[in-house]
Amino acid sequence: MSSQKRFSRAYTHARRISFSDTSKFIIFSDCHRGDNSFADDFANNRNIYFHALKHYYKEGFTYCELGDGDELWENIEFKSIFEAHQNVFDLLRLFYNEERLYRVVGNHDMVYLNDRYVEKHLYSYFDKVSGKDEPLFPGISFSEGLLLKHETSGQEVFMVHGHQADWMNYHGWKFNRFMVRALWRQLQIFGIGDPTSPAKNYKELIKVERRTKKWIIANENLFTITGHTHRPRFPEPGEIAYFNDGSCVHPRSITGLEIENGAISLIKWTISTTEDGTLKVIRILLEGPQQLIDYKTE
Template identity: 30%
Template structure:
């Protein structure tokens, strides 16, 4: 019966979910990002941190959008939890700092107390970084509770065993030659009224979507290598970042991995354009085949991806339907989009999806 209902209801439910999930306003997003960036630069430690780092010696891992729940059918994190724990152990053992970029806990569908015990091992893995003073926690729209509830401070102490401050963003600043590069990290929900958690959206999520999802076991997150162009929200984020000299923007929120301002599909488009420009028919045919495998109705590339500024990156999420998690690494003067997935024997394996030298981002 459940399988029949899933086949009948998945598409209309997903349409309703998407209707409630996002409504980005370009002007509001631009204003919110600029205001937060300037606040961190002018008053560091208030809404966010500014951290000077050595891009050769210092290392960072940025994950977002775990949406930790209570391991019921509505918990998108369930299948990815083991990957996430193994990834954190890997990065902690190599002395990475960890930026947790928001929507870490699913507090629209759950009360904060409900998620503690089911995620005990997960929080223990995160605490490894806190003990080294290498943990930065950013809030998103689904865990905004941590900044609004008078009980949040005590609850966080109960979870992490120490007081922890929650920020809206962090700016990592590094010298590259005689230039300075700012890596501006924030969740990315700013400027989206629906994502900011108005009462109607919260009611839908908690009282309609969550019970339906729990029964039907529907995970709305596409596999980590998806066949889509950037969402409107990601496109607006990119457009803002392209106007900021010496700054790249790293967000989460949309659950869509973006590297150098391009999704996986858009990167294939760009590679096609490069092959065409170089008159490389064999390479062009290979990329064309890959694109058609993702887009059955593909005809031609209408956007010039060769002129795209490499100024925007998105972590993706840690709750993909296939159990994969994606994130952004900073190490050895490089920025990388990485994925952790289960191999044939069920072990967690890291792979690099894309990478670029930081000095090439100017």
């Protein structure tokens, strides 16, 4: 199956969500939440991510996580990830309980397409204090894509992880997972990156972006948001409508996309130092806001 067919299948089977200009979405991907070991890239930005997500929860945003949320290549079980970052999952549970959480699978968490795995590991968790199972995300399901459709204009916003453009990370993900666990996780401590990852291999990144843009053009410049490459993208109206939210494992910062008041913005959360030496987490607007309707094609 070609990358174009993989994208089309993800679009066809995407979860449909109606939205309006009053809707608010925050879009992150590639958190790669790990077990808080030396190989856990998320651990460095955990406090930034938690602060940002807490802000969006209080402000009434719906959280869309576009794949690779949990690092299930380096880590065999979800349990170790949950125990390392339980405060984060407690916050995600609040979003889920209010029907404000949507999660898409990426190549590093493809196991979430297995309903049995999800039921076993994500529906509940063992609370060591109470000594019994407590609900976590009961009944949660994952999809390959999300499709927002504006209730007035009919404009569609397609969200997908983006590994559909990458054969080895889509069909060969089990082999890549084995290599990461057997080799690259151990080498990561020496600064040697996984060459199968487009985020760490520029040539692969360019190939993924080229295939993604080809599909977007073939589908009448459909407004498309991906992750996977870890490289933020924010096109101008009239250009190929290919957006990328970046990742949550940038050095000392996370990037994402906000949709609010019918407009989209690229933002960064990072740690800043005040004049008196106090550290604080701040939000920086990188691009936008740009009205979604400006990207609509007839």
